[in-house]
Amino acid sequence: MTIADTNSWRGIQAELLRRINEREWLPGSLVPSEADLAIEFGCARATVNRAMREMADAGLLDRKRKAGTRVALHPTSRVVLDIPIIRLEVEQRGAEWRYSLIESSAEPASLALTSRLGLPRDSEMLHVRSLHYADNRPFLHEDRWINLDLLPHVRSVDFSAISANEWLIQNAPYTAGDISFSAMGADAGLADLLDAPEGAALFVIDRITWDKDRPVTAVRLSYAPGYRMNTKI
Known part of the structure; x- marks a missing residue:
């Protein structure tokens, strides 16, 4: 992912999805915090939040207050088609x-x-x-x-x-x-x-x-x- 891609929450979402699909992040594993990801990607924390919120709504991430965010153990079967650049x-x-x-x-x-x-x-x-x-x-x-x-x-x-x-x-x-x-x-x-x-x-x-x-x-x-x-x- 290029630096320009991190200006968009969609670019960050695509990278997080890649990490899940390629098993860099295994089902049930704890993922980095929004603050840590914002530092990694060099973007605003709100941008990371939007990307992770969309993935949680799609059933790919399990977000619990004070317990952090984990890759969903059993992703829902909801079909999500994103609009690609x-x-x-x-x-x-x-x-x-x-x-x-x-x-x-x-x-x-x-x-x-x-x-x-x-x-x-x-x-x-x-x-x-x-x-x-x-x-x-x-x-x-x-x-x-x-x-x-x-x-x-x-x-x-x-x-x-x-x-x-x-x-x-x-x-x-x-x-x-x-x-x-x-x-x-x-x-x-x-x-x-x-x-x-x-x-x-x-x-x-x-x-x-x-x-x-x-x-x-x-x-x-x-x-x-x-x-x-x-x-x-």
Whole structure:
């Protein structure tokens, strides 16, 4: 984990989860205190607290006041899908990440989208399209809509310098999300962007995140052919 990753509670959470999955921390073992972890990662104690609280809510850690925090002996079977930072996903595959902004503009969203999000018809949203690379090969196309009523300051963000994916994870809290996985054939536009034959099978993730009952963002991630999602249970 790089120094930059510790600026985010999600980066710390990913490292703590790695230690559990790779048996560096065994079931039932006492884990370092929040204060000790904050010193190790060079971050605020509150950042560590958020990461550990989320893991406790997921049943991975057992936290008891005055008794410390232990790795859960019998983790719950609750399924938790976290939103990854695409840059880190690429780097964890041993590849060099690069990012290219295609467009970023405020425009009326389609009726189909506003209906799904429960927004008024023709609501103006920020439409951000970009391409992520792994070792200079197209990795995925990010097609995203951001709710400007909820995040009006996002208009001033320079998405040529930071991806919308990473900026939102760092700056826009969410309480719930809807996610679907599918396969689709690449149309001419996507085939060109992803350097794939037209009609090639693409792995697609559609995701909406919510802050209580208000939509934060809706995104479609279209991965280049050959992508495999790996997870653990």
